[in-house]
Structures are given as structure tokens and as C-alpha cells.
Amino acid sequence: MGWLALDDTDHLGGGCTTYTLFELIQNLPDEYTASEFRLVRLYPFARQRTRGNAAVAVKIDGDNYEVLLSFLDLWWNENILPLKGMLTQSDDYHRKQSPTDPGMVWFEEQPNESTYWDCVTREVTLVELPAATKSWGGHGKIGATAAIAWPSREYTFEAISWRTKKSVEKSSDRKVDLVRLAEIDEDPNTFMSRDLRSNSVLISPRGNCPVLFGLRAKTFESAKNGCEFLIESNNTESVEGYVVFQTNQATDDHLGDEMSSVVDSIEIKKRGTVKILCDNGDELMAFAESGDVKILAQWLKSGDEVQYNGMKNEDNTIHLERLQVLSAAPEKHRPKCSECDSTLKSMGKDQLLRCPKCRKRFADQWINVERIPPFSKWVQPPKDSMRHLSKPITW
Numbered sequence: 001m002g003w004l005a006l007d008d009t010d011h012l013g014g015g016c017t018t019y020t021l022f023e024l025i026q027n028l029p030d031e032y033t034a035s036e037f038r039l040v041r042l043y044p045f046a047r048q049r050t051r052g053n054a055a056v057a058v059k060i061d062g063d064n065y066e067v068l069l070s071f072l073d074l075w076w077n078e079n080i081l082p083l084k085g086m087l088t089q090s091d092d093y094h095r096k097q098s099p100t101d102p103g104m105v106w107f108e109e110q111p112n113e114s115t116y117w118d119c120v121t122r123e124v125t126l127v128e129l130p131a132a133t134k135s136w137g138g139h140g141k142i143g144a145t146a147a148i149a150w151p152s153r154e155y156t157f158e159a160i161s162w163r164t165k166k167s168v169e170k171s172s173d174r175k176v177d178l179v180r181l182a183e184i185d186e187d188p189n190t191f192m193s194r195d196l197r198s199n200s201v202l203i204s205p206r207g208n209c210p211v212l213f214g215l216r217a218k219t220f221e222s223a224k225n226g227c228e229f230l231i232e233s234n235n236t237e238s239v240e241g242y243v244v245f246q247t248n249q250a251t252d253d254h255l256g257d258e259m260s261s262v263v264d265s266i267e268i269k270k271r272g273t274v275k276i277l278c279d280n281g282d283e284l285m286a287f288a289e290s291g292d293v294k295i296l297a298q299w300l301k302s303g304d305e306v307q308y309n310g311m312k313n314e315d316n317t318i319h320l321e322r323l324q325v326l327s328a329a330p331e332k333h334r335p336k337c338s339e340c341d342s343t344l345k346s347m348g349k350d351q352l353l354r355c356p357k358c359r360k361r362f363a364d365q366w367i368n369v370e371r372i373p374p375f376s377k378w379v380q381p382p383k384d385s386m387r388h389l390s391k392p393i394t395w
């Protein structure tokens, strides 16, 4: 038994690591069997990350691996190596793209899980990797090794189906039975299929990629059954095949413990993005796309105690993935005049209050008014802006 994994074969213009693995497994010599397919998402801020930032792995059983390794050599040279150096720049994609640098690894024994935890929480370089039994290629070896090192104690599933070569070439619009998808969405074991608020379908990628859809679920059965139900419909285009992957999606593996602090001040920036400065020195970012997180962040005032989680970016700001108010500082008002009901005004620092209308004087005092946050519990970004790794707060 051993593990095969690959990464970094896709770019904006096409390609897809899941399909590259699917094709390879379809052509595996007869004496080997593949099982336990894995799709592992990695450090969201990795500099050379690919579009989906996911690596794939699979367990392979067989008697001896000589035939397998020569098959892999050949397959690598003919089918994967040619994907190296692909680069598509896109104006509406704001991140600088790196050329693809595929990597493939074969491990007879699973490497220590520490490699996975490193690769999901920080930037990792090639020299840090444990030695594979055999490896091919470049940068992609990092994600590939992480996918095998993943301990998979907490996991979900994603059933991925691929379009036929003809549909990919024509780059026609994807056709998936949305009536059936709505039925599948009723199964509480599936998740992230649709966003009813924005009325968007979340299972199909955009652009020129061989994936027709990826159906996410908490159980293997729900992913498999839902996927087959969609594929068997006349209103879904024909597919090359499908595979149910075990994945680290919706596990929060990339996040540390919850943090809390008191708000010092907030700055509202372009498009409503909020920067929150905290007493403990943390700088939190609630981005325009983050929905309820942004709304709650805009409401905050100095003195509010908040709890939060997110990842620290290169500029040291923490990109919020969830936020809640633990206690809200009260709003302070001056009392009203007992004679004429006008709001009193201070006559100066440490001086009495005076009614602007009847001129009556009062002791210096404040009235505390409770502020009620727009959300009383945790909030997180809407489904279509959440990271694949993020666990829904409703779980």
C-alpha cells in the first residue's frame, strides 16, 4: 500500500488537479486498485497557490510497486509535465498569478501530520518537506505531500464530476439540473450547494475548467447519492465520471483558537470595508464582501468587547472569518432638563450642565443607554465568500 498525490497543475485558463488525478487513475495498470481519494485545501495566503488551492491524493494497493513506478514515470512525462509553466493573467482576477509548477509524490508510508498542519497554516518551502519514496516536479510537491500527511480526523466529502472533453473544448455553459439540486439541498447532510440569499448555485465553478460540479456533504453517502441523482437527470449534461473525495473543507483546520479583545477604534474604508483596531494590538479587517461581519464591524464603537477568528495576512492584519460582540459599551447621553425637557449641555470640562432653553443648572452627569448589536451571536461571511476551509457557524 502507498499514497500518490499531486498539486499545482491548474491555472486560470484551464486545467484542474482533480481531473488530472482522475485521468491518471482511469489509466492505472490493472494490478492496482485506487481508494480513499482526498481533496485537501491548503494555506489560504500561500504565495504560489493555485486557483482552488487544493491538492489531491489517493491510496493505491498492489503487490509490488515496480510496474506502478514505471507507469507513473511515463504518465508524468507525457501527461503532467506538459502542464508546467502555464499561466493565464486576467484583469478581473486581482491576484498575481504564478506559472504552474506541478509536483507529484509517492509515499509508501504516510509522512508525519506536522507537514499537513504547517501547510494549512503557513507558507512552506520545498526544503522543509519530508523525503518521499519517489517524487516528480517542483513546487506542487508541497501541497501533494501535505495531502498525504493530512490525518483526516475531522473531514467532510465532496463528490466531483467532470465534463466531457467535447464540452470542455467548446467551453459551453454548464448544464446541471437545478430542480434536482433544490431537492438535494433539502438533505441536511449536504452543504454549500446554493446561496438562497443571492440566489446563486455554488456547486459549479465558473470559467474554463473540466469540473461540472462539486457537491459537498457531511457524509460519503449524501455526497455520492446526491451526485448520482444529478448526473442521472436528462437536464444535466453528460459527464466523464465522478469521484467522492474526502476533504478538509469546513473543518477550520487553518484557524487557531478564538481571540477576544476590546475595540479601540474603527475605520470605515472604501466600499464599507472596516478596519478594527483592538486594545491587544490586533488589527482586524472586515471586507466589503463579508456581509454580516461587515455590518457588525461597522456598528462597533470604542469599548465594545469582541470575540473573533481569522488568519493573519502578510501585512499583519487579521482577515475576519467570524465575529461576535461579547459586551457592548453603552452610549452616553446628557440628561434632559426637568423643567422644559431640552437636552442639557455641559458648560465646560468639570463644570455644571445647563439647559440651553431655560438656563437652569444641573450637576455634571451622563445617562448610559444600552446599545443592542445587530447580531447577538457569531456572524460569518455569506456562503459565496466563505473559504472552503471555514466551518459554518451553524454547525
Ligand SMILES: [Zn+2]
Binding pocket: 337, 338, 339, 340, 341, 342, 355, 356, 357, 358, 359, 360
Ligand atoms: Zn430647561
